[in-house]
Amino acid sequence: MNNTTMNDDLIDLMTERALGQLSAEDEQRLIDELKAQGLLDTTEQTQAEIELAIAAAMNAMACHGGQIDQTPMPEGLEQKLHADAEQFFGSSKQAATTAPAKPSNVEEFDRARNQPKEPFAARYRSPFLGWAVAATLAFVIVLTQLPETGPVALNPSESRLALIDQTNTEIVTWAPSEIPAFNRVSGDVVWNNTLQQGYLRLVGMPANDPTISQYQLWIVDPERDANPIDGGVFDVLNGNREVIIPIDAKLDVLDPEAFAITREQPGGVVVSNGPLLMVATS
């Protein structure tokens, strides 16, 4: 490691920068300090080392108490990656011995990728049919404010509001909980059955420690099954404030009658033994 001459303050600043925490003012202070101490030449290497350490820590955390996401990679994405690689590296017949790590056609590739995107409808792969596809696309286009400059992502709060504006969206409020720790929790569930999308809004939900337990949403849908549908696990890491949680239904929901929250082991369970901490009934 080559930063032995850097003092703690400089390392703090570089760590903050690597973590995306550095203000513009501190960024300038960092540069000035590095210049003053003649360390600018070693900055890039040190920064890369810090970023590697963050990535290593992130990977370790993922394997050590991190949450396992059951959401599979989107269908077709891997094919797109292979197609990108084909375009990037050129013809598959190209010799494999002379190292096109940065091939001659990079500029052409960049130009191609920066072309106006193909119509969203052509890129979007929806599991729904006919009118449902049209409704979904209309919603997504509203959400992302496409089309020429690419999608503009909304945060969960904005996405929830956009969903509320859609037809067929229902809002149900959480009933007062009978469990003391939760009886002051309020909020609602927004659900659109056509789009199969929804959000939980919880105000004052007690924080959980994800390494010990996680909240899990259940969607009661007797039309679908006697057992509730798993609506995904989530954490509330900062209690006494409003949180918006996207619903992650593991199965298509037919006619939801109620939404309920339980607290389960990290990662959730297939069948819950309760108790029901919060319930919202349609």
Place this chain on the structure above:
Amino acid sequence: MATDLTLIERIARGDRHAVSLCIEQYSGLVWSLARRLLVNRSDAEEGVQDVFIELWRKAKQYDPSQSSEATFVSMVARRRLIDRARKEQRQPPMEPLMEINQGLSLDGHRAIEASAETQQIIKLIESMTPEQQTVLRLSTWLGMSHQAIAERTELPLGTVKSHLRRGLNQIRERLGQVESRGKTKA
């Protein structure tokens, strides 16, 4: 083509087969990171594509003496995805995105769990004080800001920063010491 090289090293040498293997091995990991760092699903898809292009470009910069391949992939992915989030004029992946609550996919998990380096880093983290472990977890895994960590843990901001600096320094030192990099054979 020598098979004792990692996939990224093979790609840097122009091995086209390694490109396909790299996509198969790491797309799940990169997708998981994209879902953690980018709110919008379609944005995450494009983010994954960006990351792999960046990997092809950076392949020659990979130094197996510095880190495992999975760590390098995660570093490139994290950097690229944060850049993308910023370009979209959103906040970088800080506290509010925790509520999105994406974990690591099973495929992503498998891509890194077998790494000797990851096992070493897990042991190292386990040797840290509980307070330091918490700060590292909240920062690197959940992406919380220093200030938010200080509020949550009720530690002084300076203590949060020093825990992070010391923890990451320990990991940096360990990265240089891990001898077995778990090279991928194909």
